[in-house]
Amino acid sequence: MIKPDIVFVAKLAGVSPATVSRVMNHPDLVHPATRRKVELAVEKSGYIRNRAAQAMHGRRSATIGLVVPTVANTIFAEVVQAFNDTVSAQGFTLLLASHGYDLDSEYRLVRKLLEHRVDALAVVGLDHSAGTFRLIAEQRVPLLALWNYLADSALPCVGVDNREAGRLAAEHLVTLGHRRIGMVFPAIFDNDRARDRKTAATAVFRAAGIELQDRWQVEVPYSIAQAKAACLELLAGEDRPSALLCANDVIAQGAIYAAARLGIAVPASLSVIGIGDFAGSAQMEPALTTVRIPAQQVGIAAGQAIVTAIGRPDPDFMIRSRVELELIMRASTGIAAEMIRP
Template identity: 35%
Template sequence: MESGSPHIRERLNSARSRMADVARLAGVSTATVSRALRQPDLVSPAVRARVQEAVERLSYRRNLMAGALASARSMTIGVIIPSIVNSFFAATVEAMEQALKGTDYQLMLGNSDHSEANEERLVASFLAWSPAAMVLTGRRHTRNTIRALIEAEIPVIETWELTDHPIDTIIGFSQRAAGRIVIDHFKARGAKRLGFIGAMMDRDYRAVERHAGFVEAALAAGFPAPAEVTVAERASTVGGARAFADLIARHPDVDAVFATNDTLALGVLFEAQRQGLAIPRRLKLCGFGDLEFGAASEPRLTTVRPPRREIGQQTIEILLKRLAGGEAGDRVVDLGFDLVVRGST
């Protein structure tokens, strides 16, 4: 039943008008548009595609939830991460879900697969459902993504990195500093020839940043340029083992390796043991992530521990405060990281 409030009636009429525009462009009824947006499984893929194309062409992003038009925002928080299989981001999302317990808010999760173009499409789709807030991973986005988020006039939190110019608020740590601290540790442990192993360096720019910090600090400390091997696929134990076999075959004098992911580092550890290279006497090894297996490997893995759960917890704490009308607070929140020194160095 339509409310008697003139403001609500105006919004309802405006939304119906815009839905009619989408329907005309897509060549379907407004009822079909509503179904495509509310219950997409009830509409054929071809019709869904036409409706989605019309939505994007008309920039029809706001108030598509006809049942929620009396309220400007839904009770959802959109969250976009670059990978659903990476334990780093899974821990952050889990912490966010736990921090939302006892509230009426729900997470709406999207996977960009390390693609800014995919992220742009996800943001457009999420904004169509009038989320209360949006959470993104990283600080690099397309211009269309940034513009859409600014126009949405909702709280936006970028995570896992730092920048002096966030869209709204950013919570994370310096990826470059995480690479630099490894050099300090290797130097203190007497390393002479450094190696680096990475994965997806053409797409995972956080790994690229850690690599840059590692190389910059190595050269500044007087080391020769590190020997490097990267794999194109996702980080895996098998990939790490193969990469290290290649690295040590071409650079047998390498005595310290930084792997940009603990999963890769575990592969290095296995391959080094297979080749009879004692860790840490012959080869020092450091990973990144502080994944659970690192504390149980033999030797236990030295690693850089990012604030995976703290990022999720603080993101929700800030959003709940903002959504309740509280002050925005600091726009840049640096949570830092820890070097966890164990037996592999």
């Protein structure tokens, strides 16, 4: 039993290969009766068209490359899912690659995706190596930055403004009267999202005349376990902050668990705010106050943007779309203790 060709199907249907091809790609160009014959032959032979051959002809490969730091983190899983659903509905398949926050390996991954002749490429964030950019420019593949929005970015981008996220979170704490503030962030060297959030928050605190104590600033990766461990240490003594601004909800969850373990009442003695509003943040006890990043919306908008870009003939057609943030006040933040007069 040999795998059926397009010419095998053509013979079976008594037509030419060209006609079979047309039935698959431009059904309206062929007579209904012939179409029926061909469809029958396809059915009967179990023919599955070969996208590789199709792609080789210079046609679409019908794949889109997506590069994420990791998919294991709640942060990206949701956006990947929404993005996949959106482009999948348009007939595209996702080629996934993850680099674990390593820009060098990102270059290799992008190269690999280009070898597969993806019709477009989406990457997370705006920070990428020069080599990566050069590669993509040379190949003239539409490129989209996901997750971040920046009005004056070099890349087309769909996402949220992380500076605003940092600002919203910081302003909330300031409004509640907190002045003894700790920040729990990952390394910001090659993570533009964390960097934008942190610098914006810092600026707000400075403007409010709040001095950030070095001993209350800690650096942890995006991991509940490590965030909890770090916060257990941070919150152990008497001299602790009254509020914690966390780079994202995963870290914030760790912080809340640390407080629970130490018997520190949240929000009575400690306020905690996150960024992201991940699955579970609304349900935990106390429910997490956070800046909501609508991951679904980002994924969908990005999917739509990239599909329209693929349709366009001009190679660097620019889309830029900002998804709105929203401060979600829940139970993990409250008025600073020193503000409450008896």
